[in-house]
Amino acid sequence: MENAFINLDARARTLLRTLIESYIRDGQPVGSRTLARTSGLSVSAATVRNVMADLEDMGLIQAPHTSAGRIPTPAGYRLFVDSLLEVRNPSPEEIRAIQSGFDPNASTQDLMDTTSNLLSRVTRMAGMVRLPRHRNVALSQIEFLRLGEGRILAILVIDGKEVQNRVLELERDFGQDELQRMANYLNAHLAGKSLHAVRAELLREMRDVRDDLDAMMLAAIDLGEQAVGDEDPDDVVVAGQTHLLGYEELADMERLRQLLEAFNEKQEILGILDQCIRSDRVQIFIGRESGLDWFENCSVVTAPYSVDGEVVGVLGVIGPTRMSYDRVIPIVDVTARLLGSALGDHPANDPK
């Protein structure tokens, strides 16, 4: 794979680049004559043919049939995005269009929704946003409400704006006043700390002071532990799937069905995004690279976004492999940055 890159001289690379750019623009196989004209090199079509034959041998391009032009293979796209692509910086008005979509006062959920909408609208493909992990956001408050015998509603307020409910089923029954005191205790000890820290503290406390604590406090910690317990289910927001119906290279109904199904199930989308969370910059999957059949002819462009220097999630778009990477990549990139900074402005910390 890598030596394919080594073996290519400047001319071959130029030709490959123009071929792919041309194919991305027009969606039609590119022949030697056109390529010779548009490449900017002063070589004849025949020479181009020779080079194209080499490129085909290396598996970077292919002919759909004898004597049609050539189209890029996945490997060709790979090489293209890795080392041939020059990304256009997004135009100022594009940046402004994206930026104006962010309302830093919105709740996290709303922010996710508008972001994925934004992505899909600007790129005319499907946008997706992996919900941020809540590990290190501050727990503002915790309350308990007695619903019925042994059924307790735990309410966690996070970051001063997010609210989470969790219904707990318990062995023992608690009165509302008991619950109130537990909540007071927990709030006094834990408010302002990160969920992560809260969890650790609850566990430690349970171990250390088990004997000293009276039953109620123990129960309180137990409750808190349960409430904070399993982090909110991994989730992802998608939008604009329907844009994908417009691309004729995805016109195969059965494939399309699987694709949309994947958006509904979200499970596989999640898998793809999670593969990208490690990287610290824009990342691209092309076609079957992710190992999924229905992903043929599709590519995904992702970028992680971070708050206070720590990566908390990923966002990206899914579209046909034949997409304008030079336009999409910077869009995904700046969107990730803007989302990160929008998330960074906690209204709880604002003096507002």
Next chain:
Amino acid sequence: MENAFINLDARARTLLRTLIESYIRDGQPVGSRTLARTSGLSVSAATVRNVMADLEDMGLIQAPHTSAGRIPTPAGYRLFVDSLLEVRNPSPEEIRAIQSGFDPNASTQDLMDTTSNLLSRVTRMAGMVRLPRHRNVALSQIEFLRLGEGRILAILVIDGKEVQNRVLELERDFGQDELQRMANYLNAHLAGKSLHAVRAELLREMRDVRDDLDAMMLAAIDLGEQAVGDEDPDDVVVAGQTHLLGYEELADMERLRQLLEAFNEKQEILGILDQCIRSDRVQIFIGRESGLDWFENCSVVTAPYSVDGEVVGVLGVIGPTRMSYDRVIPIVDVTARLLGSALGDHPANDPK
């Protein structure tokens, strides 16, 4: 319209019925010869041709082009479902399959999800469920939580299992203890009453005793009013949209895009369902009857479902106009009944 029905003699009706049944089965225009053979009548093809010409004049069937067979028009379908159709009762195992999907202990949300899934799986079309109106479910509890300056989280517990949050932005700031007393007051007065009644009561109380009530109580009522205020946003659950990609009569990409878009927006779906909530039995929209362009070649079959004798919502399916109404109608019907009875079992009332 109605006299079309009057004008049809038994023979014409039989022919129309067999024609539509045949078209629904095979999806292909049916000609006079086939129709003469399969109708069961002992008439010649030529006679059938005469009748078909009449039916075409009445706008019930049409020929896609000269000398192809005939296919039903929307008006033909209408007449068919209204007065020609004999519904098959669903097979016992179909009933059982549907019934086994209902878990009466599930939350309302889960119930909606599984129901629409069920509908889409059994019919292989798109299933949808209009969330039940909460007008007359009992308010179990109301609590307030102070989030920050002037920002209050209201928590409503309904029916002992549903929880709703609402963040209220207020002019004045309240302390947590004030809020507590308000909640106590409201709970004492209102718990167990229906949301509808609560609303009415709050309004009446505000008018009658405005002067006597001290500021806090007024504020409490105001809070409750705001919290109960706008009923939970009308919503609808859909599932299995992707099944629609399989029908080649819906293969037009642009239409399909609009259709799926409608499922995402939900607004128009909602409009259609709301038109059906008045009826007390299965109702059918065919093609453009709902006045929506993208609905061409689509039909929707709905049925309202009721709890304790009162209609609280609608469910149904959307599929191609060319669907097996005789199979779909009873499925939608029994699903509505089963959902109604599943909702009727409030766990709050259960001794469990």
Next chain:
DNA sequence: CCAGGCACTCGACCGAGTGGAGCGCTGACG
């Protein structure tokens, strides 16, 4: 009113023919 028959009309299908795009190969040239 019904049925048989006839002429006619389309659409689907097939096969041949054609034009054009594009390739591979070869041989000449600097």
Next chain:
DNA sequence: CGTCAGCGCTCCACTCGGTCGAGTGCCTGG
């Protein structure tokens, strides 16, 4: 040795004519 013009070939897309079959409309005789 790299480059390039030219030739022959392949394959696709498109068109055109012809045939076939399904199906209709209409007319006429029972």
